[in-house]
Each structure stands twice: as C-alpha cells, then as structure tokens.
Amino acid sequence: MTFYDFIKIGLQKNNRCPIIPSERIFVPRTYVGKRRWNLYFYDAVIFKFHALERTASLTDKSPSRDLSSRVALRGGGAPADMVYQALEEVSPDPTGIRNKVVLVKPNAGFLAERIGTGLVTDSETVRGAIRFFRDAGAAKVLVGDGAIAGVDASEALKAAGIEAAARQEGGLPVNLDKGEPVHVAVKDPMAVDGVRLSSIALEADLLVSVPVMKSHMNTVASLGIKNLKGCLLRREKQRFHHLAEEERFQRWHRWKTLERAIADLYSVLRPGIVVVDGVVAMEGMGPSMGDPKPLGLVLASRNVLAAEMAALYIMGIHWREVPHVFLAAQKAGVDLPEEISALDVDLNALKAFRSPFARAVPENIAAMFPCFKIMEGDACSACCATVMAFLKQKGRRYEDRKEGSLRIVLGKNIDPDLVDDATILLGNCTAGLRGRGRFLPGCPPVGSDIEREIGRMDEEGIGAPGTQKIIRRRGGSL
Numbered sequence: 001m002t003f004y005d006f007i008k009i010g011l012q013k014n015n016r017c018p019i020i021p022s023e024r025i026f027v028p029r030t031y032v033g034k035r036r037w038n039l040y041f042y043d044a045v046i047f048k049f050h051a052l053e054r055t056a057s058l059t060d061k062s063p064s065r066d067l068s069s070r071v072a073l074r075g076g077g078a079p080a081d082m083v084y085q086a087l088e089e090v091s092p093d094p095t096g097i098r099n100k101v102v103l104v105k106p107n108a109g110f111l112a113e114r115i116g117t118g119l120v121t122d123s124e125t126v127r128g129a130i131r132f133f134r135d136a137g138a139a140k141v142l143v144g145d146g147a148i149a150g151v152d153a154s155e156a157l158k159a160a161g162i163e164a165a166a167r168q169e170g171g172l173p174v175n176l177d178k179g180e181p182v183h184v185a186v187k188d189p190m191a192v193d194g195v196r197l198s199s200i201a202l203e204a205d206l207l208v209s210v211p212v213m214k215s216h217m218n219t220v221a222s223l224g225i226k227n228l229k230g231c232l233l234r235r236e237k238q239r240f241h242h243l244a245e246e247e248r249f250q251r252w253h254r255w256k257t258l259e260r261a262i263a264d265l266y267s268v269l270r271p272g273i274v275v276v277d278g279v280v281a282m283e284g285m286g287p288s289m290g291d292p293k294p295l296g297l298v299l300a301s302r303n304v305l306a307a308e309m310a311a312l313y314i315m316g317i318h319w320r321e322v323p324h325v326f327l328a329a330q331k332a333g334v335d336l337p338e339e340i341s342a343l344d345v346d347l348n349a350l351k352a353f354r355s356p357f358a359r360a361v362p363e364n365i366a367a368m369f370p371c372f373k374i375m376e377g378d379a380c381s382a383c384c385a386t387v388m389a390f391l392k393q394k395g396r397r398y399e400d401r402k403e404g405s406l407r408i409v410l411g412k413n414i415d416p417d418l419v420d421d422a423t424i425l426l427g428n429c430t431a432g433l434r435g436r437g438r439f440l441p442g443c444p445p446v447g448s449d450i451e452r453e454i455g456r457m458d459e460e461g462i463g464a465p466g467t468q469k470i471i472r473r474r475g476g477s478l
C-alpha cells in the first residue's frame with residue numbers, strides 16, 4: 001500500500017486529517033475519483049481551508065457594512081415574475097453570478113400539510129429566484145433547507161412544492177441535513193464559540209436567503225437572518241435553543257442566548273442576496289401555528305440588514321424589538337438608522353404595503369385555553385409546534401376543566417420544584433425530571449401522546465380540579 005492509498009482510505013473512512021487527526025476534513029463525494037491520487041490529499045486539505053476561508057471572506061468583504069444597497073419591492077403580480085424583476089433591479093450586472101454555484105435557501109423546514117398558509121416559502125417565489133440565477137449564467141443552482149427535529153428536509157421540500165419547482169427550473173434540490181459537519185469558529189462570540197454548518201451550504205459561492213415573513217414566538221420576527229438557522233447541521237439547530245448562560249458572556253445576558261447565537265451565526269454566514277417572500281406571510285403564533293397573512297408582495301436586496309429593516313417596517317415592527325437583528329448589525333459594524341427613509345427603497349410603495357402583523361404572544365394562547373398551564377424552558381420550535389398543534393386541534397375538549405388543572409412542561413430549562421406527579425413532561429429534553437412527573441418521550445414528541453396521557457390521568461384520578469398548585473414561570477411560557 002502506498003502512502004497515498006493510506007491517506008485515501010483514511011479520509012474516506014472517517015474524514016480525519018492524517019496530519020492533524022483531531023481535524024475532520026470534508027471531502028465532497030463528487031470530488032473523489034476526479035483527481036489523481038497524488039493530488040487527492042492536497043485537494044482535500046485545501047478544500048477544508050477553502051471552505052473556512054469562504055465563510056471568513058463573506059464576513060470580511062460582505063456588502064453589509066452599510067445600508068446603501070437598493071431594496072426592490074414588488075407587489076400584486078405573479079410571484080415568480082415579481083421575484084425575477086426584483087432581482088434584476090438589485091443585480092443589474094449579473095457577471096458576478098456567471099459560472100458560480102448558488103444556493104437558494106428557502107424557509108422550508110416544516111412539513112406543510114397545506115400550501116399557501118405562510119408556513120414555508122412559496123414555491124413560486126423560489127421558482128422566480130432559480131429562474132433568475134439560471135438565466136444569469138450560474139453554473140449550478142442548489143435549492144434546499146434543513147428541517148426542524150422530526151422532519152425530513154427532503155420530504156418538507158417535496159410537500160412545499162419546492163422540489164418540483166426546482167427540478168422544473170433546472171435547479172438541484174438538496175437536503176442540507178445530509179451534509180457533512182463543518183465547524184466554523186465565531187469571532188468575538190455573544191453566545192457560541194463556533195457553529196456546525198452543513199457542508200452543502202458551504203459548497204455555494206453565493207448564498208441567497210429566501211425567507212417567508214413571519215411573526216415568531218421566540219424571536220419576534222423571522223426573516224433573512226433567522227432563516228440562516230436552516231444551514232446549521234441537524235441537531236445544531238436544536239442546540240441553539242438549549243444554550244446554557246455563561247459568565248463570560250455576561251455583557252450580553254440581557255438578550256436571550258438564542259437571539260445572540262443567531263447573531264453569531266450571521267457573523268460567519270452572510271447571504272449575498274436576500275429575497276423576502278410576503279406572498280402569503282404568517283402572523284400571530286409563528287413559526288408554525290400562526291395565521292396566514294396574504295400580502296402579495298416580495299422584496300429583494302443585496303444587503304440583508306436593509307431588507308430586514310424594510311420587511312420589519314411592513315410588518316409594523318421596529319428593529320429595536322428584534323434582538324437578533326440589531327445584535328447582528330452590531331457585530332457587522334452597522335448602525336441601524338431610526339428612520340426607514342435612510343434606506344434606498346421606494347418609500348411610497350413601502351408605506352402602501354405596511355400592514356402590521358399580529359404578534360406571537362404566548363399569553364394569548366394561555367388565555368384561549370385557561371385549563372392548561374404550560375411552561376416552556378428553552379424548547380425548540382419542534383416541541384412548541386407539537387403543543388400548539390395539540391391545543392389548536394384538541395384544546396377545546398378540555399375547556400370545562402378548572403383553570404391550570406392540566407400542566408405541561410417542555411424544554412431543558414425547567415425548575416424541578418415546579419414539577420409534580422400530575423405534570424406532563426413533554427419531550428426528551430425533560431428526561432432529567434422523569435422521576436418527578438409523567439414523562440412523554442420523543443424528539444419531538446407527538447401531540448396524540450398528550451391526549452392519551454390526560455386520559456390516563458383521568459382514569460387514575462390525578463390532576464382533578466382543585467389539586468393543582470400554581471406553576472411559577474421560568475423562561476418563556478406559552
């Protein structure tokens with residue numbers, strides 16, 4: 001066996017660098033076999049550093065240093081046409097796109113039972129973006145996302161109609177959760193020292209974030225920056241919801257770890273273009289249980305922060321209310337202006353489209369279902385979605401029960417003193433308390449298990465009216 005045989009086998013088996021064994025090396029499968037063996041090792045190492053360098057260069061040379069980039073706004077037309085025109089307006093010279101690999105990254109991590117509800121990016125919006133980049137001469141247009149826990153991203157893309165749109169337009173659907181992990185260090189972190197990104201996201205020369213406008217129960221709003229979370233590899237997405245507070249980040253403690261981690265993510269992964277889908281947005285209890293808000297508009301910009309400001313204005317939300325946006329701006333060295341007039345945008349059109357969104361107010365849900373007392377301690381979107389879906393579908397069945405008599409906790413950050421044997425512990429994150437309450441496993445758990453468990457408690461005479469103690473809140477509360 002030659003030295004290069006050894007290296008090749010070593011790399012294929014565990015992707016470990018033979019020189020620095022602690023380092024994992026990402027070797028794209030299509031890369032293997034296209035090079036002579038004696039170049040293979042060097043290519044692999046160079047690719048690794050190239051990937052890291054690429055994220056760094058996005059940080060250093062991003063156009064997001066100021067807010068002077070044009071924000072194009074279109075409304076009232078066919079979504080694909082509006083997106084195409086908006087992208088033409090913000091990218092009049094497509095030479096920078098020619099022969100490049102582009103990743104169109106919609107918000108498509110949820111399994112949509114019905115389309116046109118604002119749950120995921122509209123497939124026609126995605127179609128317009130793919131068509132534009134294909135026409136501009138991109139070598140390859142990847143189209144994909146990673147999914148929330150319990151959902152297969154390929155299935156989600158299919159259900160949303162995005163996979164079909166991608167194939168019809170000559171794009172390549174990709175499941176970001178199928179990539180290899182690439183660890184990227186965060187400079188001057190607010191919450192995380194590094195992030196594990198999907199190697200597929202790093203294959204692209206140009207990242208295009210295509211979020212759907214949403215109110216969000218954890219982050220107030222979800223737009224182009226929040227959408228980047230789908231580029232985190234598999235369980236790294238959940239990790240962002242379970243970060244422990246650390247003394248060394250004390251300076252940032254007044255903002256949630258999730259918001260700060262998103263700002264850290266944006267510091268290493270900055271889209272070159274953002275297209276915001278407001279064809280059918282989602283207001284209220286986003287990201288999964290809100291109500292559709294048909295606006296019939298799209299906006300695009302080469303500057304993510306400018307696009308966030310414009311979209312937030314339409315949603316009736318000031319950027320000061322959305323910590324991950326102003327923290328991301330702070331890390332990028334950008335002073336967000338108080339006035340929307342500082343943006344290069346058609347102000348009359350922007351004002352005409354303004355339609356304030358109902359906010360995601362967990363207390364409203366609690367008020368709708370007073371018999372439930374639900375305590376959430378940094379649970380991720382998947383568990384929250386399970387509870388919200390259960391309440392929406394089955395909550396009314398229990399409305400004759402006493403206020404607070406049905407107690408459910410979810411997430412990792414739960415005060416054990418608040419749990420008793422009549423409390424439902426929902427999801428694997430609550431496993432540490434399983435001796436104290438009624439543990440329902442799953443990641444995410446399924447809503448029908450909650451119904452079954454309440455039935456069991458009724459049979460056992462547990463949780464009957466009058467037996468509950470008031471649960472104090474820690475962390476968020478639904």
Ligand code: SF4
Pocket residue numbers: 149238378379380381382383410411412426427428429430442443444445
């Ligand atoms: S158990 Fe729930 S909160 Fe915990 S990681 Fe799984 S889905 Fe998220």
